[in-house]
Amino acid sequence: MDTILLVSHVDPDGALPRAALEALGAAKALGLPVTAALFGPSVAKAAAALAGTGVAKVLAVEDAALAEPRYATDAAAAAALAKASGASIVVAPATSRMARVMAGVAQRIGGRIDTHVTQLSSEGGPTAFRWYYRQRIEAKLRRKERPWVLLVDPGATAAAQADGGAAPAIEKVAAALPAARTQVTGQRAPSSGEQTIRPDAKVLFVAGAGWTKKQADGQPHPEKAEALILSFVRTAGASLGSSKSLVDQAGEGQKVFEFMTHLNQVGQTGSTPRHPKGLATCCHGEEPHVVGWRFIRERRAVNLDANCGWARGKADVLYVADAFAVMEKVNALLAAKK
Numbered sequence: 001m002d003t004i005l006l007v008s009h010v011d012p013d014g015a016l017p018r019a020a021l022e023a024l025g026a027a028k029a030l031g032l033p034v035t036a037a038l039f040g041p042s043v044a045k046a047a048a049a050l051a052g053t054g055v056a057k058v059l060a061v062e063d064a065a066l067a068e069p070r071y072a073t074d075a076a077a078a079a080a081l082a083k084a085s086g087a088s089i090v091v092a093p094a095t096s097r098m099a100r101v102m103a104g105v106a107q108r109i110g111g112r113i114d115t116h117v118t119q120l121s122s123e124g125g126p127t128a129f130r131w132y133y134r135q136r137i138e139a140k141l142r143r144k145e146r147p148w149v150l151l152v153d154p155g156a157t158a159a160a161q162a163d164g165g166a167a168p169a170i171e172k173v174a175a176a177l178p179a180a181r182t183q184v185t186g187q188r189a190p191s192s193g194e195q196t197i198r199p200d201a202k203v204l205f206v207a208g209a210g211w212t213k214k215q216a217d218g219q220p221h222p223e224k225a226e227a228l229i230l231s232f233v234r235t236a237g238a239s240l241g242s243s244k245s246l247v248d249q250a251g252e253g254q255k256v257f258e259f260m261t262h263l264n265q266v267g268q269t270g271s272t273p274r275h276p277k278g279l280a281t282c283c284h285g286e287e288p289h290v291v292g293w294r295f296i297r298e299r300r301a302v303n304l305d306a307n308c309g310w311a312r313g314k315a316d317v318l319y320v321a322d323a324f325a326v327m328e329k330v331n332a333l334l335a336a337k338k
């Protein structure tokens with residue numbers, strides 16, 4: 001019978017990453033007991049967050065060097081935990097920190113790894129689900145090789161419920177961490193005037209190139225567009241997505257919204273966000289863009305063109321209307337509600 005281990009780093013404040021609770025939710029669907037393994041300078045706070053989740057024991061590697069994400073130390077800690085547990089299936093949340101080291105960990109423990117897992121289930125044996133070809137095909141995978149390492153994508157599964165009660169017992173594991181040659185001296189984020197990407201937002205607001213095109217009066221109105229978009233994103237707490245055409249305009253010397261970068265791009269060559277609702281405005285709804293909407297559960301679009309891509313089964317609701325007028329009204333309603 002397989003034995004299951006959930007392995008994760010702790011956050012800089014010592015908390016358990018939310019993605020770890022989601023990976024635990026996925027792991028529990030295998031129908032087998034789950035042991036947790038945590039690494040960081042101190043794991044007590046994160047272990048307490050597992051109280052009432054059904055996890056009975058937490059294996060821990062604690063070391064000041066694990067305060068900073070660093071391949072050598074993170075990989076050594078995760079490999080020591082996986083080895084100490086003897087688990088045949090090792091589930092980890094695909095945070096940037098775990099995603100960076102788990103392929104190496106799989107190699108060190110003589111296992112195999114599958115990434116971008118969106119669901120686990122027990123269908124004649126442990127089964128992992130993932131999407132291929134930019135979310136166009138869903139596959140179910142089973143493997144004979146063990147240990148089997150599985151990186152679960154954040155936002156794909158419901159987090160395990162922590163009902164409180166006594167924190168699971170912590171069992172320390174010794175790990176020989178290598179001397180750290182790399183030191184983190186600071187952080188630099190991609191330049192963007194305002195943080196507009198909010199993975200936890202309920203609504204994704206997508207702006208397309210139409211916002212910068214000539215409008216009914218024969219003139220483009222990019223400043224007005226900018227004000228309408230930012231006002232909605234701020235008051236609704238929405239995350240801002242973009243079509244490729246809009247973010248590519250920088251290279252074409254056209255007006256570009258300063259708060260928008262290629263990181264906002266949704267689609268085949270962009271991101272695949274997972275918000276419950278999405279609203280596309282001034283965006284045509286072409287397949288390479290809409291494939292990035294695969295996991296948006298309710299999709300609406302505003303477009304002047306009744307024959308745009310959204311009309312062809314890509315959106316649940318298409319408003320054939322001027323997005324400038326619609327968003328002005330929506331923003332006024334939101335402001336009145338505040």
Ligand SMILES: Cc1cc2nc3c(=O)[nH]c(=O)nc-3n(C[C@H](O)[C@H](O)[C@H](O)COP(=O)(O)OP(=O)(O)OC[C@H]3O[C@@H](n4cnc5c(N)ncnc54)[C@H](O)[C@@H]3O)c2cc1C
Nearest residue numbers: 208209210243244245267268269270282284288289304323
């Ligand atoms: C290999 C490949 C990969 C690609 N990957 C991606 C990707 O990851 N993401 C992506 O987005 N695209 C991608 N594309 C490009 C994609 O095919 C489209 O060209 C792009 O999505 C079009 O962007 P758009 O809809 O914003 O612009 P347009 O096609 O220019 O559409 C603008 C829309 O705005 C509407 N509009 C204008 N004014 C108003 C108004 N006042 N009110 C309402 N509507 C208005 C127009 O009716 C029009 O439908 C890819 C293409 C290729 C070949």
